[in-house]
Amino acid sequence: MERITKIETTKDFLKKRKIRVAAYARVSTKSDEQLLSLETQKEHYNSFISSNPEWEYVGLYYDEGISATKVEKRDGLLTLLKDCQNGLIDKVITKSISRFSRNTTDCLEMVRSLSRLNVFLFFEKENIDTEHMSSELMLSILSSIAESESRSISENSKWSVKHRFETGTFIISYPPYGYANDKGTMVVIQEEAEIVKEIFAMSISGKGSYVIAKELNARGIPSRRGSQWHSSTIEGILKNEKYTGDAIFQKTYTDDSYNRHINYGEKNRYLCKNHHEAIISHEDFEKAAESMAQRAKEKGVDDGKEKYQSRYAFSGKIICGECGASFKRRKHCKPSGDYIAWCCSRHITDKTACSMLFIHDENIKDAFVRMLRKLQMAHKQVLRPFIVGLRKINSKSSLHQITELEKQIEKNEEQQTVLVSLMSSGYVEADVYHARKNALLIEKERLSREKQLISKQVNGNLIHLNEAQKLLHFSEKKTPIETFDDKLFLAFINTITVKSRNELVFHLKCGLNLTERLI
Numbered sequence: 001m002e003r004i005t006k007i008e009t010t011k012d013f014l015k016k017r018k019i020r021v022a023a024y025a026r027v028s029t030k031s032d033e034q035l036l037s038l039e040t041q042k043e044h045y046n047s048f049i050s051s052n053p054e055w056e057y058v059g060l061y062y063d064e065g066i067s068a069t070k071v072e073k074r075d076g077l078l079t080l081l082k083d084c085q086n087g088l089i090d091k092v093i094t095k096s097i098s099r100f101s102r103n104t105t106d107c108l109e110m111v112r113s114l115s116r117l118n119v120f121l122f123f124e125k126e127n128i129d130t131e132h133m134s135s136e137l138m139l140s141i142l143s144s145i146a147e148s149e150s151r152s153i154s155e156n157s158k159w160s161v162k163h164r165f166e167t168g169t170f171i172i173s174y175p176p177y178g179y180a181n182d183k184g185t186m187v188v189i190q191e192e193a194e195i196v197k198e199i200f201a202m203s204i205s206g207k208g209s210y211v212i213a214k215e216l217n218a219r220g221i222p223s224r225r226g227s228q229w230h231s232s233t234i235e236g237i238l239k240n241e242k243y244t245g246d247a248i249f250q251k252t253y254t255d256d257s258y259n260r261h262i263n264y265g266e267k268n269r270y271l272c273k274n275h276h277e278a279i280i281s282h283e284d285f286e287k288a289a290e291s292m293a294q295r296a297k298e299k300g301v302d303d304g305k306e307k308y309q310s311r312y313a314f315s316g317k318i319i320c321g322e323c324g325a326s327f328k329r330r331k332h333c334k335p336s337g338d339y340i341a342w343c344c345s346r347h348i349t350d351k352t353a354c355s356m357l358f359i360h361d362e363n364i365k366d367a368f369v370r371m372l373r374k375l376q377m378a379h380k381q382v383l384r385p386f387i388v389g390l391r392k393i394n395s396k397s398s399l400h401q402i403t404e405l406e407k408q409i410e411k412n413e414e415q416q417t418v419l420v421s422l423m424s425s426g427y428v429e430a431d432v433y434h435a436r437k438n439a440l441l442i443e444k445e446r447l448s449r450e451k452q453l454i455s456k457q458v459n460g461n462l463i464h465l466n467e468a469q470k471l472l473h474f475s476e477k478k479t480p481i482e483t484f485d486d487k488l489f490l491a492f493i494n495t496i497t498v499k500s501r502n503e504l505v506f507h508l509k510c511g512l513n514l515t516e517r518l519i
Helices: 031-050 075-085 104-116 137-167 190-204 209-218 231-238 282-299 345-349 361-377 379-393 396-424 430-477 486-492
Strands: 019-027 055-064 091-094 120-123 179-182 185-188 247-249 252-254 260-262 270-272 318-320 327-332 339-344 493-500 503-508 513-517
Touching: 019 031, 019 075, 031 055, 031 091, 031 396, 055 075, 075 104, 104 120, 190 209, 190 231, 190 282, 209 231, 231 282, 318 327, 327 345, 339 345, 339 361, 361 379, 361 430, 361 486, 361 503, 361 513, 379 430, 396 430, 430 486, 486 493
Parallel strands: 019 055, 019 091, 091 120, 318 493
Antiparallel strands: 179 185, 247 270, 252 260, 327 339, 493 503, 503 513
16 A cells, blocks of 8 residues: 655745845936935835845946936946846836836836836835736826926926026025025125135236135135135136126026036026125126236136146146145256156245155156055955945944935925926915025025035045945956056045155045155
8 A cells, every 4th residue: 555654844945035126216427426325225225125024135226317318328227127137136116106217108118028027116106016006007197297297397497497587586505605695695704705805806916816726725714615725716706796796697507408508698697686795896806807818818728728738647646745735747857867757836936935855756656556566465454444444434324314314305395396386377476485485495405404414424435435445346356566557546546745755645545545665
């Protein structure tokens, strides 16, 4: 007689493969904000997906915020679709239908093609999961709404801005040096205003922007961001009509492809006289403009063309450790042979002002090669612990704070859009509209400022982390560097401080400062 033995079910048989979940997002196009945006969204999706024991986080795919609406123009989305086709992803999560696609036809086609691959989408905002959606009707309706809403928001925003331009009620969120925003009104900061007056006076007397910046730096006067003054900053002040109390609106505009352009007359510009308290008279403003034009004519500089071009890797990168001036390239001719040297610009002008002597071009290059070779050999002992330390600094709590602030800012913008729509339809009186609009703008500025303070610290660490990872990748993959390479120097080094003729400090983009002796 046959014997049947029952084999009990084991836990291993009951184990199911986790659903591989990827996220899709759109991030800022600005390089200094992109890393923070990516890190914030990575943290959000990592927490969201990890909270489901049946899910496994695959990664974040993204495109820049102003990428074209057409699918073929979005590299991140194309890579996501390709990985879905290759069987690497089971589910995709994205914030909303509008973030995924603002074109109804494209959205439906992608949903259908992914469904055929048994890959489903979840839209957070609309709470739609295509896996459990019996009909495409709802998605089609919502997708159409997202498409029309995108156009409506764009048109309403343009109407709102244009209306504020025409009525002179447009709020300048980030006033220039010398002013501050006080509840939507530009007010004078007296201490900074005195510096502005000095800048115009020096320009009228015949001093160039470089000389003015140099004098302000020598006096230890900080710029708006606390850094040093540059000639471009001075020129920006001298050309800014806002110091006369007037304001010209729509100096730039955004085209249909979301590209920013300087308005040379393609769009209307709006001059609002006596918009705020003046720091400079119209007469002095015109005199400064004439003085700049005369100096440009004497130097043969055409407006709109670049004045200088960096011809050498070390240009503007070498700083004197004694006086803080930059080093200039010089060719020394000697009976024994010509050679290239770098000299302190202040020492060249006045030897008594700085005693730092020149250093050979070849010696700097050799020092860089030695420094990079040391990093290559000791990357496990130096770079790896450094990267681990940077990762610990970027706390999850800060990223969560940024996420919450972004939600509040987004809600504020939605309220503004509704308000504009009501105003344009005639449902809200003008005085009520302006009062509520200004209140929303002030609240948005407060939220943005709070986000900026947190972001600045986190983003600085992220930039250093990103640069450190690039340097580690180079150190691990490449054979030891033998000769100086301009591209490598520019890729990894911010500046060099010359401590003495025998010692340099390389300030790396990742935040490390490494000392190397000159031989």
